[in-house]
Amino acid sequence: MANQKDVRRIASSLPGAREAEGRFAFSVENKGKEKSFLWVWLERLEPKKPREPRPDVIAVRVRDQGEKAALLAADPDTFFTEPHYDGFPAVLVRLRAVRMPLLRKLIVEAWQCQAPAALVKDGAGSQRIRHRPRRSPRGPQSTSYPSSVQKRARQRQPPDGRRRT
Numbered sequence: 375m376a377n378q379k380d381v382r383r384i385a386s387s388l389p390g391a392r393e394a395e396g397r398f399a400f401s402v403e404n405k406g407k408e409k410s411f412l413w414v415w416l417e418r419l420e421p422k423k424p425r426e427p428r429p430d431v432i433a434v435r436v437r438d439q440g441e442k443a444a445l446l447a448a449d450p451d452t453f454f455t456e457p458h459y460d461g462f463p464a465v466l467v468r469l470r471a472v473r474m475p476l477l478r479k480l481i482v483e484a485w486q487c488q489a490p491a492a493l494v495k496d497g498a499g500s501q502r503i504r505h506r507p508r509r510s511p512r513g514p515q516s517t518s519y520p521s522s523v524q525k526r527a528r529q530r531q532p533p534d535g536r537r538r539t
Contacts, residue, residue, distance in 0.1 A: 376469040376477050378414075378429055384478050385412055388485045390493050398427070402489045409488035411435045412481060415466050418458075433464045435484040452476075463487075 378398060385391050385400040392408070393400055399413035412434050416425035436442045445453045445465050452471040459466070467480065486494050 376472055376474060378432075378469070380474065380477065381412070381432060381469070381481065384481045385485070388482065388489075389496060390489060391485060398429070398432075400485075402485060402493070404488060404490045411484040411488040430469050432467050432469065433459070434467055434480050435487045436463050436465055437483070437487055438463055 382393065382398075386393065388402070390402045391400050391411075392402070394413075397414065399410055401408040401410045403409070412432055415428045415431040415433050417428045417431075418425050436445065439461075442455070442463060442465050446455060449471075452468055454466050454468070456466065467477070469477075472480070
């Protein structure tokens with residue numbers, strides 16, 4: 375079971391990563407702008423009321439909608455989304471359900487989505503961070519997540535191979 379302390383330790387170890395002041399969020403500078411790659415989920419408890427931070431859930435950037443769909447289909451106990459994130463490349467992660475190796479992989483890949491290419495390349499040597507693999511046109515099974523996650527994603531697809539939405 376992971377917690378915000380684990381998330382902070384992993385995210386802070388990445389080159390150029392910065393924690394926001396006053397809230398639990400991390401970003402990296404890219405072309406003069408701060409690009410967020412991880413933040414605490416702000417849940418809307420009541421309509422038209424301010425959102426409340428949920429320290430047991432984080433939002434992490436993903437490469438694209440295909441990767442998001444694969445994660446959501448593979449493990450709904452760990453990953454979920456809400457209408458606020460429709461069309462946005464991020465997935466919500468329940469910290470109590472995610473294992474540390476997968477959490478580290480999610481955070482590193484979220485950072486890689488936002489960091490400048492030169493920083494990712496430099497960070498690969500010093501932090502032992504692997505570059506993002508190229509995506510094949512085969513769909514969810516082409517992600518770089520552990521085989522157990524990939525297997526569950528394949529099992530949940532309809533027989534005709536189309537992705538569920």
